[in-house]
Amino acid sequence: MPIERIAILGTGLIGSSVGMALRQQGFTGTIVGWDRDPAQAATALRLEAITVIAEDPHTAAAQSDLILLGGPVFSILEWLEQLAPLLKANQLVTDVGSVKNALCSQANRLYNHPDKPGFLPGHPMAGKEVGGASNADGDLFQGAVWLFTECPNSNGMSAEARTKADEWRTWVQKIGCRILDLDPERHDVLCAWVSHLPQFVSTALSALLEDKFPDDEALRSIGGRALREMTRLGASPYSMWRDIAHTNTEAVSASLFALEQRLAHLRENLKTPELRDEFELANRFRLGNPHKP
Amino acid sequence: MPIERIAILGTGLIGSSVGMALRQQGFTGTIVGWDRDPAQAATALRLEAITVIAEDPHTAAAQSDLILLGGPVFSILEWLEQLAPLLKANQLVTDVGSVKNALCSQANRLYNHPDKPGFLPGHPMAGKEVGGASNADGDLFQGAVWLFTECPNSNGMSAEARTKADEWRTWVQKIGCRILDLDPERHDVLCAWVSHLPQFVSTALSALLEDKFPDDEALRSIGGRALREMTRLGASPYSMWRDIAHTNTEAVSASLFALEQRLAHLRENLKTPELRDEFELANRFRLGNPHKP
Numbered sequence: 001m002p003i004e005r006i007a008i009l010g011t012g013l014i015g016s017s018v019g020m021a022l023r024q025q026g027f028t029g030t031i032v033g034w035d036r037d038p039a040q041a042a043t044a045l046r047l048e049a050i051t052v053i054a055e056d057p058h059t060a061a062a063q064s065d066l067i068l069l070g071g072p073v074f075s076i077l078e079w080l081e082q083l084a085p086l087l088k089a090n091q092l093v094t095d096v097g098s099v100k101n102a103l104c105s106q107a108n109r110l111y112n113h114p115d116k117p118g119f120l121p122g123h124p125m126a127g128k129e130v131g132g133a134s135n136a137d138g139d140l141f142q143g144a145v146w147l148f149t150e151c152p153n154s155n156g157m158s159a160e161a162r163t164k165a166d167e168w169r170t171w172v173q174k175i176g177c178r179i180l181d182l183d184p185e186r187h188d189v190l191c192a193w194v195s196h197l198p199q200f201v202s203t204a205l206s207a208l209l210e211d212k213f214p215d216d217e218a219l220r221s222i223g224g225r226a227l228r229e230m231t232r233l234g235a236s237p238y239s240m241w242r243d244i245a246h247t248n249t250e251a252v253s254a255s256l257f258a259l260e261q262r263l264a265h266l267r268e269n270l271k272t273p274e275l276r277d278e279f280e281l282a283n284r285f286r287l288g289n290p291h292k293p
Numbered sequence: 294m295p296i297e298r299i300a301i302l303g304t305g306l307i308g309s310s311v312g313m314a315l316r317q318q319g320f321t322g323t324i325v326g327w328d329r330d331p332a333q334a335a336t337a338l339r340l341e342a343i344t345v346i347a348e349d350p351h352t353a354a355a356q357s358d359l360i361l362l363g364g365p366v367f368s369i370l371e372w373l374e375q376l377a378p379l380l381k382a383n384q385l386v387t388d389v390g391s392v393k394n395a396l397c398s399q400a401n402r403l404y405n406h407p408d409k410p411g412f413l414p415g416h417p418m419a420g421k422e423v424g425g426a427s428n429a430d431g432d433l434f435q436g437a438v439w440l441f442t443e444c445p446n447s448n449g450m451s452a453e454a455r456t457k458a459d460e461w462r463t464w465v466q467k468i469g470c471r472i473l474d475l476d477p478e479r480h481d482v483l484c485a486w487v488s489h490l491p492q493f494v495s496t497a498l499s500a501l502l503e504d505k506f507p508d509d510e511a512l513r514s515i516g517g518r519a520l521r522e523m524t525r526l527g528a529s530p531y532s533m534w535r536d537i538a539h540t541n542t543e544a545v546s547a548s549l550f551a552l553e554q555r556l557a558h559l560r561e562n563l564k565t566p567e568l569r570d571e572f573e574l575a576n577r578f579r580l581g582n583p584h585k586p
Contacts (some may be wrong), residue, residue, distance in 0.1 A: 206575035229522035235579040238572035245563040279531035282499035286528040
C-alpha cells in the first residue's frame with residue numbers, strides 16, 4: 001500500500017520545493033496542492049510541483065495517502081485540528097514546521113490512536129530568506145538534514161500509517177536529505193539556538209541599522225560580505241516568524257538572553273585578555289570540530 | 294615621477310593580495326616585501342605578490358616611492374613612528390588598517406608637513422575570515438570599496454607626495470575598487486557598525502555555542518546556512534581584532550550596547566505586535582533600498 005496520492009496544503013517555498021524534489025526523484029503518483037493564496041497554488045502548478053490544484057483542501061486531504069502540511073506553524077496547528085475528524089487510521093499527516101512541541105501537544109488526542117490518523121512531525125533544515133512558490137527549488141534539500149520528531153504517543157499509530165511513515169522517510173532520503181531523529185523538546189531547544197536565534201539576531205541588527213542610519217548611503221556602500229551575511233535574514237517575513245516566536249517562546253527567549261549577556265561580557269572586555277578567550281572559544285567552534293557547521 | 298618602487302610591510306592576506314592585484318593590472322615596477330613572519334614573506338614571493346624580500350624593512354622603505362603598511366593596527370602605528378625619521382618629503386606612506394582615527398593622531402606631528410613624508414590612510418573593505426599570504430587573491434578587491442580618510446593635516450603634504458597619493462588612488466581603482474572618501478572619525482564609527490560589530494557578534498555567538506554545546510553532534514549537524522553565515526567570522530584571528538578592539542573601543546562599545554538593548558527589546562516582545570515593527574524595519578534595511586548591502 002504505497003503512497004500514491006499526496007496532498008500538499010501550503011504550496012509556498014518549502015511545500016512547492018518538496019513537490020518538485022519528489023518529481024525529480026521519480027514520484028509518479030498524484031500531488032494535489034492547495035494554498036490559502038491561490039497565486040501560490042497556481043505558481044506551484046506551473047512549476048509542476050503539484051499535478052492539480054485542490055478545489056477543496058479538506059476533500060483533497062481525505063482522498064490522499066499522505067498529507068504534507070506547509071506554511072507557518074499556526075496554520076499547521078489549525079490543519080491538524082481540522083483534518084483529524086476527516087481522516088482515517090491508514091492515512092498519515094506530516095509537516096515541515098520549525099517548531100515541534102506545540103504540534104505534538106495538538107496531535108496528542110487527535111492522532112496516533114488505533115482509530116485515528118497517524119502524525120509524523122518533520123522539519124527540513126533548508127530554506128531561503130525569501131518565501132513563496134516562485135522561489136521553489138527541487139534541489140533545495142540536497143545535502144540537508146531532515147529532522148523527524150516522533151510524538152510521545154507515536155506508538156499508537158496504526159500499522160498502515162506506520163508503513164506510510166517509513167515510506168515517507170525513504171522519500172525524504174531520496175530527495176537528498178540525511179534523517180536525524182530528535183525528541184520534540186530537544187528539537188525545539190536546538191532549533192532555537194541554530195536557527196531561531198540567528199534569525200532574531202539578524203532581524204535586530206538589520207532593524208537597528210535601518211533605525212540609526214535610515215538614509216546613509218556610505219554605510220550601505222561600505223558594508224561587505226560580513227554585513228551582508230549577518231543581515232541576510234533581515235529580509236525574512238514576519239508572517240513565518242511570528243508563529244515561531246509564539247510557539248517556541250521559552251527556548252528562543254533563553255537563547256536571546258544568553259547572547260545579550262555574552263555581548264555585554266565581550267563589550268566590557270574589549271581591552272582585557274578575556275577577549276582572547278572569547279576568540280579562542282569561537283575559533284574552536286568554527287575550526288576545531290570536523291563537523292563544523 | 295611615477296610610483297616605480299613599492300615597499301609592502303606586512304605581506305599577509307591583504308598586503309599580498311594588493312601585490313598580486315597590482316601585478317595583474319600591469320604594475321611593472323619593483324615590489325619589495327617584508328613580514329615579521331619570514332614564512333609569510335616567502336609565500337608572498339612564491340605567489341609573485343612581491344618581487345623581492347627586503348633584507349631590512351627600514352632600508353626597503355627608505356628606498357621606495359610608496360610604502361604600504363599591512364598587518365594589525367598596532368603594527369601600523371609602530372611603523373608610522375619608526376619610518377617617519379627615515380623618509381623624505383617626496384615619499385608617501387599609506388596603509389590598509391581597519392581603524393583610522395588613531396593613525397591620524399599618530400601621523401599628526403610626523404607626516405604631512407612640507408619637510409616630512411606624506412601619509413594617506415586607506416582601508417579596503419575586503420577580506421576573509423582566514424588570514425595569511427597563502428590565502429591571498431589578486432581578485433580580492435574586484436568590486437570592493439576602498440576607503441580613504443585624509444588626515445586633518447593632509448593639506449601640509451608636499452606636492453611630490455600628493456602626486457603619489459593621486460597615483461595610488463588610480464592604482465586602487467585599477468585593481469577593481471570604488472573609492473569613497475570619509476573623514477577619519479566618521480570612518481571609525483561606520484566601520485564599527487558594518488564591520489566590527491558583525492565580527493564581535495559572530496565571535497560572541499560562536500563562543501557561546503562552543504561553551505554551551507561543546508560536543509553536541511546534533512547541534513552541529515542541523516545548523517544550516519543561517520548558522521554557518523552568522524558564525525563564519527568566529528574563525529577570525531584574535532591578533533587582528535585585539536588591535537581594533539583597543540583602537541576603536543568607544544564606537545565598538547556603543548554599537549554592541551545598542552544591539553544588546555535591541556535584542557532585549559525583541560526578546561520582551563516575542564509575543565507582541567512590536568515584533569512586526571522589528572521585522573518591517575529589518576525588511577526595509579534589506580529590501581527597501583536600491584543600495585542594499
